[in-house]
Amino acid sequence: MTVEEIREKMETVRHRILVLSGKGGVGKSTFSAHLAHGLAEDGDTQVALLDVDICGPSIPKIMGLEGEQGMQYQARLMILSGLSRGQEAEAGDEIASANRKFTRHYHRLGCAYEDASMQSGTHVEVHQSGSGWSPVYVDDNLGVMSVGFLLSSPDDAVIWRGPKKNGMIKQFLRDVDWGDVDYLVIDTPPGTSDEHLSVVQYLAAAHIDGAVILTTPQEVALQDVRKEISFCHKVKLPIIGVVENMSGFICPKCKKESQIFPPTTGGAEAMCQDLKIPLLGKVPLDPHIGKSCDKGQSFFVEAPDSPATAAYRSIIQRIRDFCNSRQSHGEKPISP
Amino acid sequence: MEAAAVHPNSCFSLEPGNLAGVRHIILVLSGKGGVGKSTISTELALALRHQGKKVGILDVDLCGPSIPHMLRAQGKAVHQCDNGWVPVFVDQEQSISLMSVGFLLENPDEAVVWRGPKKHGGLFLGFGVFAALIKQFVSDVAWGELDYLVVDTPPGTSDEHMATVEALRPHGPLGALVVTTPQAVSVGDVRRELTFCKKTGLKVIGVIENMSGFACPHCAECTNVFSSGGGEELAQLAGVPFLGSVPLDPQLTRSLEEGRDFIKEFPKSTAYSALTSIAQKVLHGMPALCS
Incomplete structure (x- = not known):
């Protein structure tokens, strides 16, 4: 099975966006889910969300599809x-x-x-069609595919051996039938281990528009994220930009801001300047975000007026702009 | 730093003697990343130290070893003696020793590139290499006499965990602390970790909920930033003890960022009492493991 097959399979997809982070728990899945929700707000845009986090696939839960487990x-x-x-x-x-x-x-x-x-x-x-298996639809224009659907119960630990894990992910990438899709958002597992890197490398070879890199403000997170960035450079994966998540917290009672995760080394802003990559925005902590994720609902609908919603929207617009500027590239027939 | 090289020949030289002086081994696990495993490992070690215990920390997070940073030990060289590697002492009294994969990284900004197994191209490590590295960590570090060895693991339930559990199993009472955050999403991942423990026969000491609630420093209003109640629910579900909730505390995050001893410096904070009470429960819970 080659990169070629995966690339062919993804030919019907106009824009492919990878969501990455060197560190776990910084909000990759939350961001991926809401990027997909945000892009799908335009009813004419077909969006697909792919979750290849084999150790902790949380997309089914966040998208309200947990019942789908085992059905596949x-x-x-x-x-x-x-x-x-x-x-x-x-x-x-x-x-x-x-x-x-x-x-x-x-x-x-x-x-x-x-x-x-x-x-x-x-x-x-x-959920199967002639050429593979289809995503599960949460909306007419929003389909989801997750390795989580392959677990028979939420308690299942997937204890895979490295090489098999990669083989499984590759097969997974090859067998999904995406259909005609404008945006494919891919949520990846955390870390910079070989498992993770080879998935990213596979996907990078399949004409990815670019990667969005998630971080939190602390140096302990940034130090992992720098590794991820150096890896992107290594495999020539374009970086759309960095999103700083959990950036400040506004008390719902007194409306004053606190830094729960203090940016002791200047946060993502300083890192982006240092590494000359764009900072797409900062998303503040908002208890509504966690709550909507737990309930499997869109945060845009649940908390339309939150400062976090505004931050998300502006970031999503910048990602859209980035992809549109690459439109001509994306439309080009893909040469082998 | 030459001494930090991984000698391929020593990978399988099991030296049980090096762990003979270690009384208890505690694994800190979580199915999910970023829930605070390294934070809990570090603070637990500090709290146990303040109880007068001799503590070692083994950081096997191959992707993002953050403990050296949290204990202000980054860039320290690992020396060798006749019995293997000498861990780095993080305090003057030499009551906390640390061995981290971070000490073996060539450049902190690099994706895992090891000094040792160059034949693997440096970048892609197979399971064999993982297992060998972890085995080496377990057997080749000259810990000396320790009351507790706290092992910080990478997120997930995959190769590294299997290798860690298998490598540590022969060395006496082994228990796991499972860390989660309060959200259902996180709890979902951690449930899988508990299944892992069950399948590998690893005793669970208890569940710790991290990042539970934030008290606004301006008005003292407590907000459940990441929802609430997940840890307790998980412990009940799995039939294991719930050891306590550690609130979000900027003083704690800052201490870890700056490599300061939170337990010593902020005895009045809410996270302090939570952490010391958890350490107490671990102290009292571990003897049961011996029987």
Whole structure:
């Protein structure tokens, strides 16, 4: 399986945006989800959100799709076993036998993963089209695909071995049928380990418009983010800009601002100046954000007047502008 | 810094002797990144130190080792003695020693590029190399006599965790502290970590909720910035003890940024009482693990 196949698969996608961060918990998934929500506010824009965070896929929860877990049973079977579509349909006839086959394939693939809850094969709903499997739609123009859909229960720990993990992600990237999409937002796993970097490298090769890099204001976060930036340069992945999240907190009672995560070394602003990359904006902490994520709702609808909403909107506009300025590039037929 | 090189030949030389003087090993885990694992590890070590214990910290966060920064030990060289690596002492009394993968990074701004296994191109480390590195960390550090060894792990439930648990298992009572933030989104990830503990037979000492609530320094109003109640709910769900909530505290974040001893400098803050009470529970909870 090559980068070529993934790139072909993504040919129907006009703009591809990677959301990255060297550090976990800085708000990548929240940002990815709301970037997708924000772009999809224009009803004529088709948006897709892809979550490849194999260790902690939180997009299903944030997008209010947690119930979808386990439903992609057959798709999972297909992905992990590499069964052809014909074979896969056959396997679907008999859950139990498929289950055994599935487990066998798992072992053959060398995944240190047990699946005790596969017996609950009652809720099988396959979202599948002729050329792959389709995203789950939260809105007419907003589709979501997550590795989280491959977990049968929210308690499942995915204990993958590195190389298999990469293989699985590549297959995942290849088998999703995106359809005609204007923006594809890709939420990546945190870290600068080989697993993470190879995913990014794969995606970078598939004509990514650029990466949005998330950070929080503290030096302990920035120090990881600098690594991520140096990696982007290494693989020649364009950087759209940096978003500083959790930047200040305005007390809902007295309206005064505090720095919960103090920018002791000047925050993202100083880092961006230093590294000569754009700062797309700062998003303040707002309890509504966490709450809407927990409820799986859009923060734009839940808290339209929050300063965080305004910050998000302005950042999304800048990302849109960046992509539009690359429009001609994006429309070019892709040469092998 | 030459001494910090990873010697490929020593990767598998298991020296159980180096951990023979370590009484308790505590793993700090979380399925999610950025919930404060390194913060909890650092503050727990400091709090245990203030209780008169000798503490070691092992930072195996291969992607973002932040403990050297939090203890103002970044850039320190790791020396070697006959028994292996000598950990870095972070205080004059030599009551806290630290070994971090951060000490082995060539350039702090680089994505993981190691001095040692150059044959892997430096960039992409396979599982074997991970496991070997972690094994080496566990076996080749001359800890000496320690009451507690606190092990800070990277986020996720993948290779590094498996390797860490497998490498530490033979060395006495092993317990895990699971860190979460109050939001449901975070709790979801951490639930997977608890499944990991169950599957690997790792004893969970308890759940700690971090970043729970923020008291406005201007009007003292407490806001649940990241929602509330997640940690307790998780502990109940998993049937493990809930050890307490650590509130958001700018003084704590700042101390960690500047590498200062929060436990010593801010005994009046709310995070202080939360952290020391958790340390107490760990102190009392660990003996049970021996039986």
